[in-house]
Amino acid sequence: MRDVKKRLGIIGFGNMGSSIAFGARSLFEVSVFDKDKQKLVKQANNRGLKTExxxxxxINSSDVIILAVKPQDFDILLNEIKPFIQGKLILSIAAGITTGYIEMILKEARVVRAMPNIAVKISAAETSLAKGKYAKEEDLNFAKELFGLLGKVWVVKEEMIDSATAISGSGPAYIFYDMEINKLDSSKIKIERKNEYIQRLKQAALDVGFGPKMALDLAINTIASSIQLLVQTGSSPMELRKMITSAGGTTEAALEVLSRNGSWSEAALAAKKRAQELSRKE
Ligand SMILES: NC(=O)c1ccc[n+]([C@@H]2O[C@H](COP(=O)([O-])OP(=O)(O)OC[C@H]3O[C@@H](n4cnc5c(N)ncnc54)[C@H](OP(=O)(O)O)[C@@H]3O)[C@@H](O)[C@H]2O)c1
Structure with missing residues (x-):
C-alpha cells in the first residue's frame, strides 16, 4: 500500500525538477532545493511549495531524494550530499549518469534511475525506469508510483536508458523542429501528419534497439504528449524545443543531424551515441 507520508526532496528546481514537484504534490509531501535562492523564493515559495x-x-527532511541537476553539475552535488544520504532512496533523472556511478560515489546507496521527458510538465510524461544494484523492489515500486502519477512508466534494463533518452527524452524535439521548419502549430497538425510522425519515431525506436511493441508504444505516446504540451502550455514549438535542448547534450546532437536533412532514425542514433559519450559509469 502507498505510504502517504513519504517525503520527496527535489534537488534542482529547473525545467524537470519544478515540473515533478508541482505534479507530485497532490500525493506526496514535496520540498525543493536549488542553488539559485531567488528562483526558489519566486517560483516555488510563491506557488506554495516548501523550500529548503x-x-x-x-535531505534530513526527506525519505526520497530526486537529483534533477544537469549531468555536468552531478559530481559536485554527489560529493556534497554523500555524507548525509544514508537510508535514503536516491532517484536520479540525469541523462547518461549510471546507477553504478552514483553507487560508487554514494557508497552502496539505493538508487533508481529514471528517464522522464518534458511532458512531465502536463503530467503526461513517458518515463523509463531502471533499478540499481542496492535498490529494493519496493524502491522500484515507489518510483513506478511516483512517475505513474506523472504519466506512463516503463521498467527497462539500464542499458536501454540511452535509447529511451533518444526517443522519449529527445523525441519531442524532432516533432517541434519539424513543426518549426514547416511553420505548423498544433491546430494545423492533421491526422495524416500525426501518423507520419508516429511511423518515423517508431522506426527510430526500432533502430535504437527497442522491440516492435515498445517502439510503437513510445512513438504513439511521445507524439500525443508533445502535441498535448503545445496545446496545454500555449508555448510555441520553438520554445518547447529549446527547453529540451542543452548545449552539448543528446537533443542538440540529434538536431544537428536534422538540420542537415537527416532522418529521425539518424537523429535518434546520434542522440543515443551522445548519451553514451556523456555516460559516466562505475
Ligand atoms: N529537459 C529535459 O527534457 C530532460 C528530460 C529527461 C531528463 N532530463 C535530465 O534532467 C536533469 C535536469 O534537467 P533540466 O532541463 O531540468 O535542467 P535545468 O533547467 O538547468 O535545472 C537544473 C537546476 O539545478 C540547479 N543546480 C545545479 N547545480 C545544483 C546544485 N549543486 N544544487 C542545487 N541546484 C543545482 C540549476 O541552477 P543553475 O541554472 O544556476 O545552474 C538549475 O536551476 C538533467 O540531468 C537532464 O539530463 C532532462
Whole structure:
C-alpha cells in the first residue's frame, strides 16, 4: 500500500525538477532545493511549495531524494550530499549518469534511475525506469508510483536508458523542429501528419534497439504528449524545443543531424551515441 507520508526532496528546481514537484504534490509531501535562492523564493515559495535553503536540510527532511541537476553539475552535488544520504532512496533523472556511478560515489546507496521527458510538465510524461544494484523492489515500486502519477512508466534494463533518452527524452524535439521548419502549430497538425510522425519515431525506436511493441508504444505516446504540451502550455514549438535542448547534450546532437536533412532514425542514433559519450559509469 502507498505510504502517504513519504517525503520527496527535489534537488534542482529547473525545467524537470519544478515540473515533478508541482505534479507530485497532490500525493506526496514535496520540498525543493536549488542553488539559485531567488528562483526558489519566486517560483516555488510563491506557488506554495516548501523550500529548503540548504541541501542538507532538504535531505534530513526527506525519505526520497530526486537529483534533477544537469549531468555536468552531478559530481559536485554527489560529493556534497554523500555524507548525509544514508537510508535514503536516491532517484536520479540525469541523462547518461549510471546507477553504478552514483553507487560508487554514494557508497552502496539505493538508487533508481529514471528517464522522464518534458511532458512531465502536463503530467503526461513517458518515463523509463531502471533499478540499481542496492535498490529494493519496493524502491522500484515507489518510483513506478511516483512517475505513474506523472504519466506512463516503463521498467527497462539500464542499458536501454540511452535509447529511451533518444526517443522519449529527445523525441519531442524532432516533432517541434519539424513543426518549426514547416511553420505548423498544433491546430494545423492533421491526422495524416500525426501518423507520419508516429511511423518515423517508431522506426527510430526500432533502430535504437527497442522491440516492435515498445517502439510503437513510445512513438504513439511521445507524439500525443508533445502535441498535448503545445496545446496545454500555449508555448510555441520553438520554445518547447529549446527547453529540451542543452548545449552539448543528446537533443542538440540529434538536431544537428536534422538540420542537415537527416532522418529521425539518424537523429535518434546520434542522440543515443551522445548519451553514451556523456555516460559516466562505475
Ligand atoms: N529537459 C529535459 O527534457 C530532460 C528530460 C529527461 C531528463 N532530463 C535530465 O534532467 C536533469 C535536469 O534537467 P533540466 O532541463 O531540468 O535542467 P535545468 O533547467 O538547468 O535545472 C537544473 C537546476 O539545478 C540547479 N543546480 C545545479 N547545480 C545544483 C546544485 N549543486 N544544487 C542545487 N541546484 C543545482 C540549476 O541552477 P543553475 O541554472 O544556476 O545552474 C538549475 O536551476 C538533467 O540531468 C537532464 O539530463 C532532462
Amino acid at each position: 535553503m540548504l541541501a542538507t536540510d532538504l
